[in-house]
Amino acid sequence: MQNIAHIRKDYSKATLDISSVETNPVTQFETWLNEAIKSEVPEPNAMNLATVNEQGRPTSRIVLLKGIENKKFQFYTNYQSKKGRELDNNATCALTFFWPELERQVRIEGVAERVDALRSEAYFQSRPRGSQIGAWSSPQSSIIKNREILEERVAQMETKFTGLDKLPKPNQWGGFEVTPVYFEFWQGRSSRLHDRIEYMFVDGEWKINRLAP
Numbered sequence: 001m002q003n004i005a006h007i008r009k010d011y012s013k014a015t016l017d018i019s020s021v022e023t024n025p026v027t028q029f030e031t032w033l034n035e036a037i038k039s040e041v042p043e044p045n046a047m048n049l050a051t052v053n054e055q056g057r058p059t060s061r062i063v064l065l066k067g068i069e070n071k072k073f074q075f076y077t078n079y080q081s082k083k084g085r086e087l088d089n090n091a092t093c094a095l096t097f098f099w100p101e102l103e104r105q106v107r108i109e110g111v112a113e114r115v116d117a118l119r120s121e122a123y124f125q126s127r128p129r130g131s132q133i134g135a136w137s138s139p140q141s142s143i144i145k146n147r148e149i150l151e152e153r154v155a156q157m158e159t160k161f162t163g164l165d166k167l168p169k170p171n172q173w174g175g176f177e178v179t180p181v182y183f184e185f186w187q188g189r190s191s192r193l194h195d196r197i198e199y200m201f202v203d204g205e206w207k208i209n210r211l212a213p
Contacts, residue, residue: 011103011188016195018210025183025199025206026071029106032185036099048096049075051086059086065095066123072177073108074115076123078140080172087112087176095178103188108180115175124173125166132167133157184211 022028036044043064050060061083067074073095077084087093095108114120124132137153144150161167180201187195196211 010190012190013103014187016185016187016197018197018208021197028185032104036102039102041099041101049083050094051083052090053086054089072179074175074177076175078173081140093178105186107184109182110178110180112176112178115177120174121169124169129165135173136170
């Protein structure tokens, strides 16, 4: 194995100054996300979602941001999955976006709540039919004996929903939206003297600070 302690990369693509950022962090985030999309960064909406399990330990995984509405960050999942159960039990969570091609990272902390069923169904039915079948077929996060069990369930759902392009939404499937209370924008800089700007929601407004790298 290569000695990873000696892997080095110097960052020099851009700067981030407190005088030039937006007053609202969601607007600043949308600017950076749009730049990531225009730069054709792979999976620009991929984010690490961190939750807290029943033992009080942090757990995390990569999910996809599917929208920002009313300044809230939306994603969809199976409510019976580990992340779904964890968010129902403890709504505090964190999101992290990393766009290495732009030498940028955004950290977000907030509180999640379920998206209403009508909006969840509208999004569910906008997905490819195969994804709809998959949501019906997979008991997400449950232990299964082998992949053949999934393939059998897919075949059963294909038969059950023959002729339908838009399937009804499973009761256990839907969205969460995260109301942010904290942001940190990170721009890589040379010699590890990175630019870091934080936004904290205090007394009904966003306070902006520069952080030491």
